[in-house]
Amino acid sequence: MSKSKVLVVGGTGYIGKRIVKASLAQGHPTYVLMRPEIGFDIEKIQMLLSFKEKGAHLVEGSFSDHQSLLDAVKQVDVVICTMAGVQFRSHNILLQLKLVDAIKEAGNIKRFLPSEFGMDPSRVTHSLETGKETFGDKMIIRKAIEDAGIPYTYISANCFGGYFVGNLSQLDGSLMPPRDRVRIYGDGNQKVVFMDEDDVATYTVKSVDDPRMLNKTLYLRPPENILTHSQLVEIWEKLTNKTFQKVHISPQDFLASMIGMDYGVQAAHARMYHIFYDGCTMNFDIGDAGGEASELYPEVPYTRIDEYLQRYL
Amino acid sequence: MSKSKVLVVGGTGYIGKRIVKASLAQGHPTYVLMRPEIGFDIEKIQMLLSFKEKGAHLVEGSFSDHQSLLDAVKQVDVVICTMAGVQFRSHNILLQLKLVDAIKEAGNIKRFLPSEFGMDPSRVTHSLETGKETFGDKMIIRKAIEDAGIPYTYISANCFGGYFVGNLSQLDGSLMPPRDRVRIYGDGNQKVVFMDEDDVATYTVKSVDDPRMLNKTLYLRPPENILTHSQLVEIWEKLTNKTFQKVHISPQDFLASMIGMDYGVQAAHARMYHIFYDGCTMNFDIGDAGGEASELYPEVPYTRIDEYLQRYL
Numbered sequence: 001m002s003k004s005k006v007l008v009v010g011g012t013g014y015i016g017k018r019i020v021k022a023s024l025a026q027g028h029p030t031y032v033l034m035r036p037e038i039g040f041d042i043e044k045i046q047m048l049l050s051f052k053e054k055g056a057h058l059v060e061g062s063f064s065d066h067q068s069l070l071d072a073v074k075q076v077d078v079v080i081c082t083m084a085g086v087q088f089r090s091h092n093i094l095l096q097l098k099l100v101d102a103i104k105e106a107g108n109i110k111r112f113l114p115s116e117f118g119m120d121p122s123r124v125t126h127s128l129e130t131g132k133e134t135f136g137d138k139m140i141i142r143k144a145i146e147d148a149g150i151p152y153t154y155i156s157a158n159c160f161g162g163y164f165v166g167n168l169s170q171l172d173g174s175l176m177p178p179r180d181r182v183r184i185y186g187d188g189n190q191k192v193v194f195m196d197e198d199d200v201a202t203y204t205v206k207s208v209d210d211p212r213m214l215n216k217t218l219y220l221r222p223p224e225n226i227l228t229h230s231q232l233v234e235i236w237e238k239l240t241n242k243t244f245q246k247v248h249i250s251p252q253d254f255l256a257s258m259i260g261m262d263y264g265v266q267a268a269h270a271r272m273y274h275i276f277y278d279g280c281t282m283n284f285d286i287g288d289a290g291g292e293a294s295e296l297y298p299e300v301p302y303t304r305i306d307e308y309l310q311r312y313l
Numbered sequence: 314m315s316k317s318k319v320l321v322v323g324g325t326g327y328i329g330k331r332i333v334k335a336s337l338a339q340g341h342p343t344y345v346l347m348r349p350e351i352g353f354d355i356e357k358i359q360m361l362l363s364f365k366e367k368g369a370h371l372v373e374g375s376f377s378d379h380q381s382l383l384d385a386v387k388q389v390d391v392v393i394c395t396m397a398g399v400q401f402r403s404h405n406i407l408l409q410l411k412l413v414d415a416i417k418e419a420g421n422i423k424r425f426l427p428s429e430f431g432m433d434p435s436r437v438t439h440s441l442e443t444g445k446e447t448f449g450d451k452m453i454i455r456k457a458i459e460d461a462g463i464p465y466t467y468i469s470a471n472c473f474g475g476y477f478v479g480n481l482s483q484l485d486g487s488l489m490p491p492r493d494r495v496r497i498y499g500d501g502n503q504k505v506v507f508m509d510e511d512d513v514a515t516y517t518v519k520s521v522d523d524p525r526m527l528n529k530t531l532y533l534r535p536p537e538n539i540l541t542h543s544q545l546v547e548i549w550e551k552l553t554n555k556t557f558q559k560v561h562i563s564p565q566d567f568l569a570s571m572i573g574m575d576y577g578v579q580a581a582h583a584r585m586y587h588i589f590y591d592g593c594t595m596n597f598d599i600g601d602a603g604g605e606a607s608e609l610y611p612e613v614p615y616t617r618i619d620e621y622l623q624r625y626l
Binding site: 014036039040042043045046049052053088162163166173174175176311312 | 327349352353355356358359362365366401475476479486487488489624625
């Protein structure tokens with residue numbers, strides 16, 4: 001079977017650029033939407049040109065020009081969208097409704113992967129108020145896709161290493177490891193899935209032509225990357241040969257500390273609460289709604305968390 | 314002679330990141346200042362980590378903490394600074410006074426390369442009012458360096474390809490080539506130096522241990538990259554096998570078009586005026602104050618402009 005043509009929307013972003021690379025690496029004819037709104041952002045333009053040099057096709061198109069989206073979508077078989085959905089960066093999830101419209105009208109798309117890549121929004125039923133719109137908006141997009149009868153795969157990628165592993169999931173304004181003191185959420189024993197971002201991209205692209213993932217959710221839960229917060233800290237202690245002072249934060253104190261914070265920061269804290277106190281990346285069984293990535297694609301040599309942390313030594 | 318230890322300040326920026334790579338490639342022990350102000354800018358943090366993976370040392374230091382700058386500077390022999398000096402991005406040239414203070418106090422620096430990388434500010438004597446502070450501020454930094462007796466090299470890199478070559482130096486809000494119509498500045502016959510940014514970095518690093526460049530200015534003028542605006546357009550016409558409609562803009566019309574523009578955009582236009590109407594990258598002889606890069610380092614296989622433009626095909 002020949003590999004599907006893949007269009008990446010958001011191909012210069014944090015996950016998008018990795019998906020472009022993974023798509024090229026896995027031999028898909030790869031198309032990247034180039035939005036005129038890019039303007040003078042020379043780093044992004046040169047990133048697009050570097051993709052082009054590696055064989056990607058740059059396709060012009062704008063979210064404020066339906067015809068251009070339609071033309072772009074008609075050139076490919078698969079669309080992967082990676083709009084940001086976090087409040088401290090940008091939150092554009094609903095913009096995808098325009099893409100859904102174009103895909104519906106075009107009628108040729110064999111698989112659409114909307115921007116998810118976090119925890120599964122259909123499983124987060126008791127979300128804190130702040131930041132809740134991420135899950136709500138993703139569910140609105142899911143409904144639009146399913147109502148339109150568009151074949152889909154949802155990607156539940158859980159915790160990106162750059163935000164959760166390098167800084168041992170601290171919320172002290174840094175993405176680098178703490179020096180000597182570390183905050184542990186609750187008893188530190190909830191299971192959490194941590195992922196290398198390149199592996200997220202590799203698994204995502206693996207799924208696009210996989211009939212087992214048609215209208216399903218791909219859950220990224222490679223067994224060796226399921227760790228408690230305490231275990232994450234221990235790995236770093238072992239690597240640095242240092243013992244950290246550990247301050248356990250009760251759920252009440254954590255929630256109280258959020259009061260008065262900026263909205264975006266508060267939303268980030270709420271996410272942490274769901275992950276480290278509710279254990280929302282692991283507190284359900286996958287069941288029939290999907291499959292687990294490392295089981296489906298055992299050939300992917302995913303990055304273990306001790307390897308990931310070695311970059312920060 | 315062993316290679317000097319090089320500290321790059323601004324190592325995640327447009328030119329800075331290329332200088333880090335060039336320094337590593339040329340075998341210099343390479344240090345990159347990591348400013349705590351980087352906060353949650355994950356792209357920059359991961360860029361720093363990738364430099365680290367290639368052998369660079371990350372050194373923490375802040376412009377609001379003199380001691381930290383002093384400690385950073387004391388670890389190396391050479392400091393290269395690449396703060397932005399363009400108004401539409403950011404303009405921090407004078408922040409370097411703090412670096413000059415640290416270098417002066419440290420007393421161990423064998424060569425300092427302040428942020429220049431454009432046209433030689435000492436040669437731009439009749440600058441338009443808008444954007445003039447770039448040249449003025451760079452001259453203030455030069456005076457501080459020379460008053461402090463710090464050994465220096467200034468880099469006059471002229472026109473970066475990403476801003477001037479890819480879009481054929483058009484000012485239409487895009488960094489991609491125009492479609493069918495091109496504005497030509499004046500008669501289109503002023504000579505202009507266009508540079509590949511990686512070559513700028515390579516030449517810059519070449520100069521740091523070169524006694525010929527002690528207290529001199531390195532001018533980047535590789536002969537095959539000295540082109541008129543008309544010649545630049547012709548190369549693109551040849552590559553695309555297309556003839557463009559050419560609209561010549563008189564200097565009067567160009568200046569009149571600037572009235573009422575945003576300051577940053579106006580400053581960019583003023584820069585273009587000096588380059589394409591005054592010919593300020595080539596309207597003087599280098600003389601004893603410096604040397605020309607491709608003559609000094611003929612072993613560097615610099616990128617020709619037709620090769621540069623092929624990336625945009």
